[in-house]
Amino acid sequence: MSTVIWLRQDLRLADNPALGQALAGSGAVIPVYLHAPREEGPWALGGAAQWWLHHSLAALQTDLRARGSDLLLRATADSGAELLDIARSAGATRVLWNRRYEPSAIARDAAIKTRLRQQGLEAESYNGSLLREPWELKTKTGGPYQVFTPFWRQCLSLSDPAEPLAAPHRLPAPQRWPRSASLKELGLLPSVDWAQGLRETWEPGEAAALTRLRTFLRHGLQAYPTARDRPDLPGTSCLSPYLHFGEISPRQIWNEVRLHVLAAGGGRGPDQAWREHRFVTEIGWREFGYHLLYHFPETPQQPLRPAYARFPWSSPAFHLRAWQHGRTGYPIVDAGMRQLWSSGWMHNRVRMIVASFLVKHLLIDWIHGARWFWDTLVDADLASNTKGWQWTAGCGADAAPYFRIFNPISQGRKFDADGTYVRRWVPELARLSNDWIHEPWAAPDNELRQAGVRLGHEYPEPIVTHAAARNAALAALATLKN
DNA sequence: TTTTGAGTTGTTCGA
DNA sequence: GTCGAACAACTCAAA
Numbered sequence: 001m002s003t004v005i006w007l008r009q010d011l012r013l014a015d016n017p018a019l020g021q022a023l024a025g026s027g028a029v030i031p032v033y034l035h036a037p038r039e040e041g042p043w044a045l046g047g048a049a050q051w052w053l054h055h056s057l058a059a060l061q062t063d064l065r066a067r068g069s070d071l072l073l074r075a076t077a078d079s080g081a082e083l084l085d086i087a088r089s090a091g092a093t094r095v096l097w098n099r100r101y102e103p104s105a106i107a108r109d110a111a112i113k114t115r116l117r118q119q120g121l122e123a124e125s126y127n128g129s130l131l132r133e134p135w136e137l138k139t140k141t142g143g144p145y146q147v148f149t150p151f152w153r154q155c156l157s158l159s160d161p162a163e164p165l166a167a168p169h170r171l172p173a174p175q176r177w178p179r180s181a182s183l184k185e186l187g188l189l190p191s192v193d194w195a196q197g198l199r200e201t202w203e204p205g206e207a208a209a210l211t212r213l214r215t216f217l218r219h220g221l222q223a224y225p226t227a228r229d230r231p232d233l234p235g236t237s238c239l240s241p242y243l244h245f246g247e248i249s250p251r252q253i254w255n256e257v258r259l260h261v262l263a264a265g266g267g268r269g270p271d272q273a274w275r276e277h278r279f280v281t282e283i284g285w286r287e288f289g290y291h292l293l294y295h296f297p298e299t300p301q302q303p304l305r306p307a308y309a310r311f312p313w314s315s316p317a318f319h320l321r322a323w324q325h326g327r328t329g330y331p332i333v334d335a336g337m338r339q340l341w342s343s344g345w346m347h348n349r350v351r352m353i354v355a356s357f358l359v360k361h362l363l364i365d366w367i368h369g370a371r372w373f374w375d376t377l378v379d380a381d382l383a384s385n386t387k388g389w390q391w392t393a394g395c396g397a398d399a400a401p402y403f404r405i406f407n408p409i410s411q412g413r414k415f416d417a418d419g420t421y422v423r424r425w426v427p428e429l430a431r432l433s434n435d436w437i438h439e440p441w442a443a444p445d446n447e448l449r450q451a452g453v454r455l456g457h458e459y460p461e462p463i464v465t466h467a468a469a470r471n472a473a474l475a476a477l478a479t480l481k482n
Numbered sequence: 483t484t485t486t487g488a489g490t491t492g493t494t495c496g497a
Numbered sequence: 498g499t500c501g502a503a504c505a506a507c508t509c510a511a512a
Contacts, residue, residue, distance in 0.1 A: 139510060145511055147489065229491080285490085305508095352491065391490085404492045443495090470493085474504090479507050481505080
């Protein structure tokens with residue numbers, strides 16, 4: 001009994017439940033990736049994520065070929081028809097995949113499952129990307145959680161997730177491979193090459209993901225609870241894009257953290273403390289994002305809190321453009337936006353700062369920020385992106401209180417105290433002293449002259465004044481009160 | 483049904 | 498410089 005395994009956001013061989021099931025049969029296994037952007041609704045992959053996907057598919061194809069198999073590729077507008085065609089030409093009777101949780105994917109996958117079964121094929125899906133299914137966790141009254149702490153408490157109270165599956169050594173190949181497109185033909189790479197910064201920063205693929213995790217556990221885990229907030233330090237794991245594309249699974253992370261901490265603890269008996277580690281909690285936030293997306297599928301477009309539908313957003317295009325291009329005149333904001341543009345990633349602390357700035361200082365609808373992130377992040381993930389932006393805007397689950405407006409100057413001073421991060425991404429300010437690096441407009445004239453900075457020339461004047469913008473945001477938020 | 487305690491990440495002001 | 502209170506009221510989750 002041959003099996004088609006339809007790979008999507010599970011681009012790995014280890015701990016892949018659908019692949020494990022496919023191999024449990026006796027027949028050939030045909031790994032398939034379908035590029036079907038028109039089926040993704042308004043959230044087809046952005047440019048940076050497409051770049052990542054290209055290289056991730058290349059890595060997976062290499063890994064599969066080393067195991068006697070291959071990765072079959074096709075571009076299509078109808079994934080269901082394509083799967084049927086592939087199954088027929090390979091003589092396969094089963095199609096298996098790991099679930100996705102985006103609203104458009106849920107609808108499409110359900111229709112495909114029905115269609116395949118009507119055609120007499122076996123079709124089954126598995127959980128390959130979450131510790132718990134979104135429908136497994138419920139409040140006492142049976143509803144979905146909207147507050148993180150009780151959600152995660154319940155998650156931790158359940159038995160540990162299953163041990164991850166080992167990667168197979170060999171995959172039985174079909175006698176004849178159905179036709180496949182070349183990776184290049186999927187057209188994932190940009191026609192104008194802007195990806196230099198991405199190439200310098202990232203190495204997509206399953207092997208790189210595991211290396212990164214283990215390096216982080218050895219060198220970064222201990223300091224993580226505080227270092228994670230410092231954009232000037234390599235304090236975070238940088239696993240987000242790997243997690244998004246499933247080059248590593250949360251179960252693997254959960255398990256590796258457990259083993260690492262227990263090994264370091266020298267066998268002092270069963271120790272559950274590692275489950276409370278801040279790094280593990282961050283995996284919990286990813287789970288929470290998927291929980292919310294599943295139960296509130298309209299939230300990528302609509303605020304969860306209905307009152308925010310009448311928020312008086314403003315929309316000066318030049319403010320949005322200044323933010324996108326890192327020309328707001330606030331160094332920590334501009335550094336973040338340029339890091340994003342250049343490397344396809346931004347430090348989490350800085351994501352909060354730039355998001356707060358767009359929404360509260362510029363009063364621009366969070367959806368514009370979510371869209372920009374979607375296009376420019378290699379780790380763009382509908383669940384995390386939606387949750388993060390709604391949190392900042394105050395309109396989401398467990399949202400920041402309205403009066404929490406990040407001050408980009410004090411945030412810079414606090415988390416990038418000697419300006420290392422700003423100097424790296426905003427080099428025109430590099431020669432300013434620490435005293436003024438986060439507020440160049442306040443620097444004495446001779447200081448600016450010596451640093452070679454003319455505001456409005458080398459570096460912009462601030463596009464809004466912090467205190468005035470803060471008051472305007474509070475006033476706008478006050479209009480929602482009833 | 484009602485009550486109670488709690489809720490990721492902050493800022494400002496005045497003593 | 499440091500510290501505590503105010504910034505509002507609301508909603509959620511559980512008892």
